[in-house]
Amino acid sequence: MNNSLPRQFALDISHTPKPSLSNFLAGENLALCSTLRDVVQSWGNKKTFATEDDVLNARWIYWWGPEGSGRSHLLSALETAAEQSGLICFALTPHEPISWVRLEEELTILSLSDTASIITVDDIDRLDERLIASLFRILNEVRASKAIHIFMAGNAAPSALTLREDLRTRLGWGLVFQTHLLGDDEKILALQEAAQARGLVLSAEVLPWLLNRFYRDMPNLMALIDALDAYSLETKRAVTLPLVRELLQPK
Missing domain, CATH: 1.10.8 (Helicase, Ruva Protein; domain 3)
Incomplete structure (x- = not known):
């Protein structure tokens, strides 16, 4: 197999379509995609979720699977959908700690709002101790909030992640899906x-x-x-x- 990078990869590809739910081929990930479409539709209808058991609904979703199974594509698709719906969105990754600081500064205000806001967290399995502590605080605020949505992705099921136990438990408070590679x-x-x-x-x-x-x-x-x-x-x-x-x- 030829594993050398094509020599033209540096060409301008600014015309590349943004990741979206519509350009994601679901395959065995149909249940997850259908759930995310319903969530995005609720943003367009300006619905919020403010029930006592709302941590178990679609405001809180974690998915896991191997590289190439669409984990990051789906997070990016939700970020694009949030932008199109005019909603506040924070995209968190292990490589941009400043975004975590900015979110925590705004979190109290967001948690009191009736308007949906969105948080995405990619590569949870790669978080360092400082970001793990930050995510723990964020999840507690999201659970107590009225309309914050959080979507997270990693390489393993919550119970199999090498994270502190109290954080692994929290990841499973909402919906959990496994993402599968395409045939x-x-x-x-x-x-x-x-x-x-x-x-x-x-x-x-x-x-x-x-x-x-x-x-x-x-x-x-x-x-x-x-x-x-x-x-x-x-x-x-x-x-x-x-x-x-x-x-x-x-x-």
Whole structure:
């Protein structure tokens, strides 16, 4: 298998569609996707949740699965949906601690509001001790709030994470889903849809060849679709197997 990065990955791909629920191929993740669509629809209807047992409803969702199973795509899709609905959204990752500080500064005000606000937390399994403590405080505030939604993703079920016990327990207070990798046929369908969204026409042999010779995870495959799109425009050539081989040649 060719694991060298295509030499054209640095091409401008600013036209890449933003992650959304509509451009995510659910596969075995249909239950999770349906739940998230219902949540997003509630934002559009300006609904809030303010019942005593609301920690168990769709304001609080954790999902886990292997790399390439769509964990981050779904979080980004919710961030995009929140933006489109005009809602406050904080996107938290292990790599941007300043975002955690800003959220904690606003959390008390958000917790008293009847208007939905959104928090996403990616790569929970990679949080350091300081961010773990921050997430513990955030979850307590979210549970006591009127309309804060929190969506979290990691690489393992709550009970299997190497986190402190009180945090693992809290992750399971709401809904928990496992995300699954796509099969080869599903990957091809997802890549075909991604190419179509970009107006890119692929010859029939391209995608099966890529699955046998290139990365098999969806993030890298999607990045390759972007690179093929840009390279096709640059060279003014159709996306055929010779063009793909040329793109994948080492520098």
